[in-house]
Amino acid sequence: EALSSIAEVSQCTILSRAAEEEIGGKLVIAEGKKELFDWAGPTGTTVIVENLFFNTPARKKFIKGLKSELNRIKDTIFALAIANSNIQFKVNIDNKIAFVFEPADTLQRIAQIYGNEMADNLLYGSLSDLHCTIEGYCTKPNYYRSNRSLQFLYVNHRPVQFPYFNFILQQVYQTILQKGQYPAAFIFCTIKPDLIDVNVHPAKKEIRFFDNNYIHSMIYNFANKLISGTIHAFPIKHNDTQLQNKNITTASNANNYTDNNTPPLLYTQPNVNPQTLIHEAQHLYTQLHNKDYSVIGTIFGSYVLIQKENNLYIIDFHAAHEKKLFDYLTSIDSVSAVQQLLMPVVMELSPDLLIHIHSYKDILTKYGIIIDQFDEHSIVINAIPDFCNTNDIEGLMRDIVGSLHENKNSLNNIKIKIIEKIACHSAKRANDIITQDDIIAIADYVLSTNDYRCPHGRPFVYIVSKSELERFFKRS
Incomplete structure (x- = not known):
């Protein structure tokens, strides 16, 4: 047909x-x-x-661009390749071999397509009853992705769309993963053909079961069995005898230790030069004397307190900094200053992600991320924006690649997602060192904008008025 x-x-x-x-x-x-x-x-x-x-x-007019059509072809081939792991799949693009998947078992095929890291973080299980058998793989509780793109359901070895499938997985993992984190799953359902209707969709992508509630409960029980079987508490075993015999030196016996004892660590008041404190205070005042607000300070390593007129502004520094960087990146055509990495980062990617990352190499370069092919399985990151944090470059790239996969058919969405990830990974986090200049820059930004939500939708300012405080303390 x-x-x-x-x-x-x-x-x-x-x-x-x-x-x-x-x-x-x-x-x-x-x-x-x-x-x-x-x-x-x-x-x-x-x-x-x-x-x-x-x-x-x-x-023919309805055919999308080359990248979009290649992505659709790739997704179709990958889905079929997992369902038929005993068959070789070879794909040529522009007379060049894009990837070859040799015959293998299902787990090996998943590793061929999505990488060894994915395969190493999968759990296998099976569940059967009179009507059907469900088997396959779900990711471990501590492993997640930034989108639902790797949640596959196969019925009689045909990839299908079941409306409740993603929702079922969300139910299973909802107490384990945070918002915006999603499991991967490759689940195979074998069921009698007379219990399903495959003629719902012209391309047979959708399927209707004889009892949706039954299949819902089977998939839920299967995934829940896998997850519940992997959550264990591993108590830390201390050697109580050693703890009891440990010679603990306190201030009261600090002068009584012998050569066999470890000298105690004593706290001494550091020498503080009063002139240094005065200089710091004067420096802060010099920077703030032209401002119509005053900086109270920082609390909990995460929040900045500012008073302006009769309002107290409590600012989530990371979220506000992220929004400030996001606004900056969306306002420019390209990042002009990049930092060349002294030690370029080599990153292994699965074949599908390699295709995505190279398809949007020009956009990444525009925003300061310069990559090249390292070998047939890896890329090398040579440079990042000058304001970007160098501590987790691989984490930044994995988030970006995940966004490319999720938004592969929308160029504008891809640009926004890349900017979001760069801003998020570049913003200062809790307990990072925050200078006076940082505080003033964020305060100026917050007081100049009316949009108090970060790119993820979280608020980053909480305003308390003087009258609210007086009402709370019953002073009004």
Whole structure:
């Protein structure tokens, strides 16, 4: 049925020869005409489809750009390759081999496509009853992705869309993963054909079960069994005898230790130069004397307190800094200053992610992230924006790659997501050193904007008025 439909809108050639035959056949189909020739090629069947939609120009107009169509092709091939791991899949793009997946078991095939890190963080299980068998893989509780793109359900080895599948996984992991974190899953359901309806969708992508609640509970129980079987408490065992015999020196016996004892650590008041404190205070005052607000200080290593007129502003520094960087990046055409890494970071990626990252290399370069191909499985990161944090470059890139996969069909969404990730990873975090200049820059930004939410949608300012405080303390 599918092959017939394809042949109607393309120039199609089918080459086929059975092992027991000396001569096979070559069928050429074009514009409704069929021609059959003898063919003495290798055993097996080859289907060649060329000039798709050449005879239906109206349909051809709906084809998206090259990158989008390649992504769709890739996703389709990957889904089929996982369901048929015993078959070799080889993909050429522009006469170059993009990837080759040799025959393997299911877990090895997942590793071929999505990398060894993914395969190493999967749990396997199975669950059966009278009507169906469910088996497959879910990620460990401590491993997650930034999107739902790797949540696959196969029914009788056909990749399908089940409306409740993502919701079921969310229910299982909701007490384990935080908001914005998603598990990966490769779940195979084997069920009697007469208990399902595959004719819901023309492409048979969707499926209707004889009882949705039954399948819902089966998938939930399967995934929950995997997760509950991996959560253990590992108590730390102390040597109580050693603790009891430990010679603990206190201030009261600090002068009584012998050569066999470790000298105590005593706290001494540091020498503070009063002139230094005065200088710091004067420096802060010099910076603030032209401002219409005053900085009270920082608390808990995360929040900045500012008073302006009769209002107290409590600012989440990380979220505010992230929003400030986000606004800056969206206002410029490209990042002008980058920092070349003294030690370039080599990062291994799965074949699907390699395709994504190279497809958007120009956009990454525009925002200061310069990458190159390192080998057939890896990229090398040579430079990042000058304001970007160098402590977790690989984490930044993994978040960016995940966003590219999630928003692969929207160029504008891709740009925004890249900017979001750069801003998030560049912003100062809790307990980072915050200078006076940092505080003033954030205070100026906060008091100049009316949008008090970071790119993730979280608020970063809480304003308390003097009258609110007086009402609370019953002073009004």
